[in-house]
Amino acid sequence: MDLKGKLYSKLERYVKIDTQSDDKSSSFPTTSKQFDLLKLLAEELKQIGAKEVNMDKWGYVTATIPATADGNYPVIGFLAHVDTSPDAPGKGVKPQIHKCWQGGNIEINKALGIVLNTSNCPELAPFKGEDIVTASGDTLLGADDKAGIAIIMTAAEYLLQHKEIKHGRLRIAFTPDEEVGQGVDHFDVKAFGADYAYTFDGDVAGCIEMENFNAHAVKINITGKSVHPGTAKNSLANAIRIAGDIISSWPENLLPENAEGREGFIMFTDLSAEIEKAELSGIVREHDSAKLLSMEKQLEAIVEAKRYKYPSAKIEISFREQYRNMVEIINQHPKVMDNLKEAVRMAGLEPRIKPVRGGTDGARLSFMGLPTPNIFTGGYNYHGRYEWVSLDGMNKSAEVLLNLAQLWAK
Ligand SMILES: [Zn+2]
Known part of the structure; x- marks a missing residue:
């Protein structure tokens, strides 16, 4: 399945909107510009035919993809965050696509000498032949986590157009302020109404995450x-x-x-x-x-x-205490990871479980009663000018979402 064209047009549209969060702000969301993208996403969800599209006063955008399978299946949620890191400039992002990367230097910005290659980023090496997207050297890219948003939107659109694909009730949420550690502060888990969820936030193709730091x-x-x-x-x-x-x-x-x-x-x-x-x-x-x-x-x-x-x-x-390792919760619900690993294999990848050296919104959601591991979006070098994402990796991630939707209705 090739959804790369759709994925890129969405990614391009989202990264051009400045949504940087601010760790010094005491309002929620920490910056009002995050509403620019949240409002656009609510509008787009309506356009593609999603149901129960809602934006609450905190900015959380939620929507439903109604079930196409008969039967009583768990409700599955998919989440991504709209904000970008305050650690690098996030305004005026100009994405560039380096088609079919041949393994050499990727010139992000010649004048500034910003070059991406396998010596400064060995994680890039396995993705030769793929379409790599970067910014232009003066900003971060914001694939963290707009790649996650593009993946969820593309897969949602696909499911709404292909009602022959059988799945249970699916819920979508786009959240602000993940980068400043406040992404789920006001998230209404009960109203969201999912039994299990997955965040699409991070890492190269194949990586899934169910373990994070305990943090004090x-x-x-x-x-x-x-x-x-x-x-x-x-x-x-x-x-x-x-x-x-x-x-x-x-x-x-x-x-x-x-x-x-x-x-x-x-x-x-x-x-x-x-x-x-x-x-x-x-x-x-x-x-x-x-x-x-x-x-x-x-x-x-x-x-x-x-x-x-x-x-x-x-x-x-x-x-x-700041946050806890979600593995404690995830392990109580083995099907959450079993289905995820199976969905990754069905997309033709071997799942790699990586411990997160940080916290995630999913970790906090898990302790709020919604077990939420994390799924790769196909990128790396987040929060900086060397950030990149592979369109092929994003495509695999969208496939994982489609597979998951179907596996939970079996
Ligand atoms: Zn992120």
């Missing part, structure tokens, strides 16, 4: 004691110095720059300090919740040692 935030508050440096002996407690001591005592093998795969870490992300007071913040990340707790114990032990070393200071440490 850590805060260390240090109250020092200021004394004139001339008479400071045995009485000064300099909170700046103590914060530095704690930071440098954390083992190097447990830092993000030295970790990969399933290895966890603690990263200090912020420090404000003066002699009398310091506040140190950080994040704790680990797929295994027992290992996460043992890393926290290790940091607590370091803090305890500093309390003895600096008796006139007061040091407090606390942890706060």
